[in-house]
Amino acid sequence: xxxxxRIGLAISVVFVLVAISWLAFPPADREPxxxxxxxxxxxxxxDTAQGSAEYAAAQSAIQHFxxxxxxxxxxxxxxxxxxxxxxxxxxxxxxNLLRGEVDYAVVWQRRAAHACGALGPMAEACFxxxxxxxxxxxxxxxxxxxxxxxxxxxxxxxxxxxxxxxVVARCRAADNLVTAFSHPGVEGMARTALISALHDSxxxxxxxxxxxxxxxxxxxxxxxxxxxxxxxxxxxxVRGNAATSLGNFGNPAKAAIPELLKLLQDTNPxxxxxVADRAAAMMSRIDPAAAAxxxxx
Numbered sequence: 526x527x528x529x530x531r532i533g534l535a536i537s538v539v540f541v542l543v544a545i546s547w548l549a550f551p552p553a554d555r556e557p558x559x560x561x562x563x564x565x566x567x568x569x570x571x572d573t574a575q576g577s578a579e580y581a582a583a584q585s586a587i588q589h590f591x592x593x594x595x596x597x598x599x600x601x602x603x604x605x606x607x608x609x610x611x612x613x614x615x616x617x618x619x620x621n622l623l624r625g626e627v628d629y630a631v632v633w634q635r636r637a638a639h640a641c642g643a644l645g646p647m648a649e650a651c652f653x654x655x656x657x658x659x660x661x662x663x664x665x666x667x668x669x670x671x672x673x674x675x676x677x678x679x680x681x682x683x684x685x686x687x688x689x690x691x692v693v694a695r696c697r698a699a700d701n702l703v704t705a706f707s708h709p710g711v712e713g714m715a716r717t718a719l720i721s722a723l724h725d726s727x728x729x730x731x732x733x734x735x736x737x738x739x740x741x742x743x744x745x746x747x748x749x750x751x752x753x754x755x756x757x758x759x760x761x762x763v764r765g766n767a768a769t770s771l772g773n774f775g776n777p778a779k780a781a782i783p784e785l786l787k788l789l790q791d792t793n794p795x796x797x798x799x800v801a802d803r804a805a806a807m808m809s810r811i812d813p814a815a816a817a818x819x820x821x822x
Contacts (some may be wrong), residue, residue, distance in 0.1 A: 528739040533761065533804065534807055539636035539726060547603070548749055553752045554734060556561035556593065556597075557590055558590075558762065559586045559589050559594060560586070562586070563696075563758065564590060564594055564597060566712065567582075567583050567586040567587065567602070568583070568633070568636040568637065568640060569636065570582060570586075570634045571583050571635070571639040572632075572636070574636075575667065576597060580663035581641070583639075583640075584643040584669035584780065586800065587644060588642040588643055588644065591644070591774075592644075592647050592650075593634065594640070594645075595644075595648055595650050595651060598637045598641060598644075598651055598654075599647065599650070599651055599654045599660070599767075601633040601634060601636065602634055602637045602638070602641075602651060602654035602655060602657065602658045603654050603657060603658070604630040604633050604634065605630050605672075606629055606630045608677035608721035610629075611629075614627050619713075630659055631664050631715045633786060634658045634661055634663075634664040634667070634668070635663075635664050635668075637651075637658075637670035638655065638658065638664065638667045638668040638670065639667060639670070639671055640671075641655060641671045641672075641675065642670060642671035642672075642673075642674035642675060643766075645674065645675050646675060646678050647749075649675070649678055650777065651666050652679070652682050654666055655671065655672060655682060656682055656685065656686060659672075659686050659690060659698070659713055659814065660690050660691045660693075660694045660699065661687075662691070663694050665691075665693050665694050665697040666697050668697070669683070669697035669700060669701035670700060670701065670767035671699040673702075673703075674694040674719055676704065676705060676708055676711070677705075677708035677711045680702070680705055680708065680714055680715050680772070681711075681714065683698045683701055683702050683705075683715075684698070684702070684714055684715060684717075685716075686698040686792065686822075687699055687702070687718050687719070687721075687730075687734075688718060688721065688722075689720055692729060692730060694726050695725065695727070695730045695733075696729050696730055697733075697735040697736045697758055699719060699734045700720055700733055700736075702715045702719060702737050703736075703737045703740060704740070706741045706742060709743075710746070711742075712743060716741075716744060716747065716748065716767075719734045719737050719738060720734075720747075720748070720751045722734035723751055723754075723755050726762040728758075728759075728762070728763060730756060730760045731755070731760065731763045732763045732767065734765050735755055735758075735763055735769075736766040736770065737765040737768060738752060738770040739766075739769060739770040739775070740773065741770070743810045745774055745777045745778070746777075747792060749771065749774065749777065749778050749780055749781060750780070751766075752767045752770055752771050752778075753771070753778075753780065753781040753784050754782065755766060755767040756771075756781065756785065756787070756788060756804075757784065759795035761791065761795055761800050762795060763794075764791065764793075764800050765795035765800050767794065767802070768785060768788065768803045768804050769806045769817060771785070771801060771811065772803075772806065772807025772808075772810040773810075774811070775810055775811060776812070777812060778811045779811055779812050779815075781811065782811060782815050783810070783813050785804045785807060785808050786804075786808070786819055787800060787813075788800055788804035789801050789804075789805060789819065789821070805821040808821055809821055
């Protein structure tokens with residue numbers, strides 16, 4: 526009886542493992558190829574550094590595939606590890622059954638996001654799946670990077686994530702809206718979303734939003750008052766980031782000088798110095814005369 530139970534248990538385990546394998550990996554029979562390499566192999570090349578020859582070749586390959594691979598990209602973006610997958614990997618490792626590298630779903634999400642960035646607007650059909658993947662902590666940075674390369678059409682996606690996503694996703698969305706000012710058609714949408722994020726309940730999101738304005742060069746009459754208000758934020762890093770962005774604006778941020786003067790006594794740490802150090806440096810950029818009167822060197 527015990528022998529039959531063991532056999533039944535073994536069959537059950539094999540069945541579960543087969544099911545997990547089927548869920549974890551897509552069928553490869555119709556996978557397109559380019560220059561003798563399957564699509565999934567090209568995706569793996571996005572693991573290399575941006576700017577490397579391998580990464581550039583992967584981008585070219587994805588552009589060659591074009592919209593034909595969008596359904597597969599959506600599959601990878603929505604891929605999730607099946608139940609007990611980590612335990613299965615651990616079990617295989619225990620019995621020395623692992624062959625090659627182990628790719629969890631989040632790794633494929635990251636690769637697919639880079640591929641979407643390479644396709645640009647041609648991958649707009651991936652926006653819903655990219656939004657979902659943005660909320661995966663291990664994928665959000667790469668997904669945000671991909672979306673930033675799909676502007677201006679991706680700005681509504683990033684602003685939606687900034688308003689409704691997880692804390693990590695909101696931070697990365699703010700980071701990746703940093704160049705939205707260069708797209709006049711969506712600048713207003715991005716600016717409004719970032720200003721709203723300056724009021725976020727999470728300090729990391731406020732910090733990211735304050736930093737996202739650092740290169741803004743339009744509608745500063747709207748942005749400067751909002752960042753000036755943030756100079757009194759309870760978190761020192763938020764105050765410091767707001768000061769940095771205002772300093773980058775130069776003279777158009779002159780209205781912020783009174784609030785920056787208040788920060789000259791702020792001894793809280795910020796980057797390599799204090800918030801006071803940052804305020805002093807930014808005052809010198811915005812209004813050298815006012816800085817000199819305040820004794821800023």
